[in-house]
Amino acid sequence: MFKILKQVSDYAQESFLAAKYIGQGLSVTFDHMRRRPVTVQYPYEKLIPTERFRGRIHFEFDKCISCEVCVRVCPINLPVVDWEFNKEAKKKELKHYSIDFGVCIFCGNCVEYCPTNCLSMTEEYELASYDRHELNYDNVALGRLPYKVTDDPMVKPLREFGYLPKGVLEPHDLAAGSKRAGKRPEEIIKAEENQKA
Amino acid sequence: MVRAILAPSKRPNKHLAWQMNTGIDLQGNFLQTLKDIGLPAGVAKALWIPLPLFLMLVTATVGVLVVVWLERKISAAAQQRIGPEYAGPLGVLQPVADGVKLVFKEDTLSSKSDRWLFTLGPVVVVIPVFLSYLIVPFGQNLVITDLNVGIFLWIALSSITPIGLLMSGYASNNKYSLLGGLRAAAQSISYEIPLAFAVLAIVMMSNSLSTIDIVQQQSGYGVLGWNIWRQPVGFIIFWIAALAECERLPFDLPEAEEELVAGYQTEYSGMKFALFYLGSYVNLVLSALIFAILYLGGWESPIPIEKLAGLLGVGETTPWLQAIAAAIGITMTVLKAYLLVFLAILMRWTVPRVRIDQLLNLGWKFLLPVSLVNLLLTAALKLTFPFAFGG
Numbered sequence: 001m002f003k004i005l006k007q008v009s010d011y012a013q014e015s016f017l018a019a020k021y022i023g024q025g026l027s028v029t030f031d032h033m034r035r036r037p038v039t040v041q042y043p044y045e046k047l048i049p050t051e052r053f054r055g056r057i058h059f060e061f062d063k064c065i066s067c068e069v070c071v072r073v074c075p076i077n078l079p080v081v082d083w084e085f086n087k088e089a090k091k092k093e094l095k096h097y098s099i100d101f102g103v104c105i106f107c108g109n110c111v112e113y114c115p116t117n118c119l120s121m122t123e124e125y126e127l128a129s130y131d132r133h134e135l136n137y138d139n140v141a142l143g144r145l146p147y148k149v150t151d152d153p154m155v156k157p158l159r160e161f162g163y164l165p166k167g168v169l170e171p172h173d174l175a176a177g178s179k180r181a182g183k184r185p186e187e188i189i190k191a192e193e194n195q196k197a
Numbered sequence: 198m199v200r201a202i203l204a205p206s207k208r209p210n211k212h213l214a215w216q217m218n219t220g221i222d223l224q225g226n227f228l229q230t231l232k233d234i235g236l237p238a239g240v241a242k243a244l245w246i247p248l249p250l251f252l253m254l255v256t257a258t259v260g261v262l263v264v265v266w267l268e269r270k271i272s273a274a275a276q277q278r279i280g281p282e283y284a285g286p287l288g289v290l291q292p293v294a295d296g297v298k299l300v301f302k303e304d305t306l307s308s309k310s311d312r313w314l315f316t317l318g319p320v321v322v323v324i325p326v327f328l329s330y331l332i333v334p335f336g337q338n339l340v341i342t343d344l345n346v347g348i349f350l351w352i353a354l355s356s357i358t359p360i361g362l363l364m365s366g367y368a369s370n371n372k373y374s375l376l377g378g379l380r381a382a383a384q385s386i387s388y389e390i391p392l393a394f395a396v397l398a399i400v401m402m403s404n405s406l407s408t409i410d411i412v413q414q415q416s417g418y419g420v421l422g423w424n425i426w427r428q429p430v431g432f433i434i435f436w437i438a439a440l441a442e443c444e445r446l447p448f449d450l451p452e453a454e455e456e457l458v459a460g461y462q463t464e465y466s467g468m469k470f471a472l473f474y475l476g477s478y479v480n481l482v483l484s485a486l487i488f489a490i491l492y493l494g495g496w497e498s499p500i501p502i503e504k505l506a507g508l509l510g511v512g513e514t515t516p517w518l519q520a521i522a523a524a525i526g527i528t529m530t531v532l533k534a535y536l537l538v539f540l541a542i543l544m545r546w547t548v549p550r551v552r553i554d555q556l557l558n559l560g561w562k563f564l565l566p567v568s569l570v571n572l573l574l575t576a577a578l579k580l581t582f583p584f585a586f587g588g
Contacts, residue, residue: 015563025547029275037279 036170045156046149047171048163049123054106056124057099059142063118066092070110070119078103079110099142101127102135122146222338249341253330261478265292267535268478268542275546299471307464311368318365319465319472325354326479332408333486336496336526340409347408348400351487352393355442358480359385362451365473366461377460380553381451384441387560388448392438394568395431398575399424399491402587412495414587420499425492427586430571432492434564436537439484441560444477446545450553481538489533496526 040047049055066083082096111119124146129135149157158171159180166181168174183191224245231241266281266289273280281288306312332347334340344350359382366378400406402424403414415422425432441448452460462473489495502522511518551559579586 022548026543029543029547032275032277033271035274035277037273038277039279 040158044154045158046152047160048149048157049125050160050162053121053123053125054108055122056101056127056137056146057104057106057111057142058120058122058144058146059097059099059139060118060120061094061097061139061143063116064094064097065116066094067115069113069115073109073113075105075107075109076103097139097142098136100136102132123148253341254327257327257330257479257482258475260482261475262292262296263535264478264482264538265295267538271539271542272546275543296471299467299474302467302470304467304469305464307370310370310464314364314368315464316469318361318368318461319469319476321361321364322358323361323472323476323479325357326476326483329354329483333483334408334412334490334495335530336523337409339496339523339527343407343409346406348396348411348487348491349406351483352389352396355480356385356389358442358476362461365465369461369464371464373457373459374461374463377451377457377463380457381444381461383553384444384448384451384556384560387557388438388441388564391434391560391564391568392442394565394572395428395435395438396491398428398431398568398572401572401575401579402427404587408490408495412490412497415494416497417501417504419497419501419504420494423492423494423497428492428571428575430567431575432488434568434571435488435491437559437564439488440541440544441556443481443484443541445481445541447548447551448556449550450556481541482534485534485537485541486530488537489530493533495533496530498525498529 064081066081068081070079071077071081078099080096080098081094083092083094085091086093108121111121126147127135149155159174160171161169163180164171164174165178168178227245227248228238228241231244232238236244269291270280270288272278281291284290284294306315329351331341332344332350334343362381362385363378366374366376366381369375399411403411405411405414411424415424440446444451450460451457452462457463462470465473502518502525506512506515506518575586
């Protein structure tokens with residue numbers, strides 16, 4: 001007799017709890033109504049890539065010494081280094097260099113290990129093409145300067161979270177010259193130099 | 198918008214006390230005008246008949262466009278997106294664009310499907326939903342027909358829908374569709390019973406099945422007189438069951454995209470799919486309207502207009518007051534309905550979909566006994582406090 005009463009009361013309690021939780025959930029979704037959309041209207045607005053962004057790789061042909069370190073550190077030995085040994089100069093002579101960005105995972109090992117810094121990361125990430133073979137960049141394509149969001153008059157560049165002033169969450173309508181939270185790298189260097197002196 | 202009560206004498210006498218003024222009689226005026234021009238009475242009547250029907254069809258369709266836009270915008274807001282933006286101001290033309298796209302799409306028919314059932318399915322789903330608008334009142338006289346079995350007609354018509362769903366699911370010759378159709382049938386049948394019980398409790402308090410009488414029984418005290426206070430359990434049961442009947446999100450198993458592709462809609466495209474789409478949204482608006490009528494006082498505003506007019510010394514039969522009251526009535530009904538639609542959309546992004554066993558457990562083991570107890574309790578309260586519970 002009492003057991004069934006307990007069962008009934010437990011069940012009622014559970015139902016009330018369920019209703020309470022649904023109410024809490026509804027208040028959370030309702031709160032979202034007043035938040036600003038985080039949408040970036042992509043072709044018209046673009047986020048500025050961060051300093052350490054790993055985009056398409058830039059290659060400087062004249063700096064390369066054909067050492068093939070990039071090939072060895074690459075997880076899949078992707079860069080193709082085509083060189084010939086010049087017996088008179090006793091030097092390797094680079095003829096072609098290419099990286100297939102359809103296969104590259106942008107890990108950045110090649111950039112990290114290149115002894116002459118002829119490889120570098122760019123902020124370019126729009127690599128879409130109709131044919132995957134177009135993604136196989138030769139040394140000419142690799143040597144092109146990257147497209148910059150901030151230089152495109154058709155695009156409104158937006159700062160990412162880390163580059164907004166303290167307490168600001170909205171990259172639209174930023175005041176001109178507003179700085180990001182914390183110190184900039186050059187400020188840190190200056191402070192250190194002052195300390196030494 | 199409409200009209201309908203043939204004459205005040207058609208109503209039972211006891212309502213005449215509330216109903217001192219009959220409000221605006223659009224039909225009477227229309228017929229009188231035509232007769233004055235010199236048309237015979239029969240012709241005038243025949244000219245009138247299609248008008249409210251056509252108006253209701255347009256109202257329902259426009260209502261759907263608004264709901265589709267609301268659904269997209271509110272969903273976007275709940276996810277901190279923008280939603281449709283470029284089709285018209287604030288994207289209001291997006292549902293029109295969707296509709297036009299569906300009209301021009303190819304009407305596909307899968308091989309080995311049953312052509313007749315496949316075509317009939319969406320029709321059987323859509324027609325009862327539109328027919329149910331017959332009994333939705335937007336004001337004292339703003340209803341197509343004041344049937345004395347009004348709310349029962351809605352329950353009866355809504356139980357035709359699962360047949361159409363099962364039909365289209367079975368005829369599609371596709372396992373997903375069949376499963377979706379079966380789920381739809383199981384769900385509709387099990388949630389119809391608590392729904393009917395919740396409605397029955399209201400009917401018991403109003404002593405009438407007519408939607409007009411149900412609203413009038415709640416009138417006079419503004420927000421305090423609404424049935425939501427007298428049926429605190431009933432309205433929750435009704436809302437849950439109505440969501441299940443509309444296949445809205447916590448209960449959208451029949452078309453669960455992740456499991457069943459699109460359930461019974463899998464094989465449909467073009468206009469046939471558009472009919473399902475239209476039907477589901479019309480049904481949502483209809484359920485919200487019925488909820489507003491049953492529990493939120495229909496066209497009554499939170500502050501009773503008649504009382505306010507009485508305080509200001511304006512007679513009840515003043516023409517401009519009647520026009521304003523009718524306008525406020527329509528606004529109130531629509532406002533309440535859209536508030537409920539908003540709640541349904543918010544619910545969609547708050548609660549996860551239930552499993553089929555949870556769905557049936559909730560329907561048979563929770564809603565059914567609770568609604569029965571609610572019905573008995575209402576009966577007991579009606580006998581004990583006849584003044585407050587419509588004795």
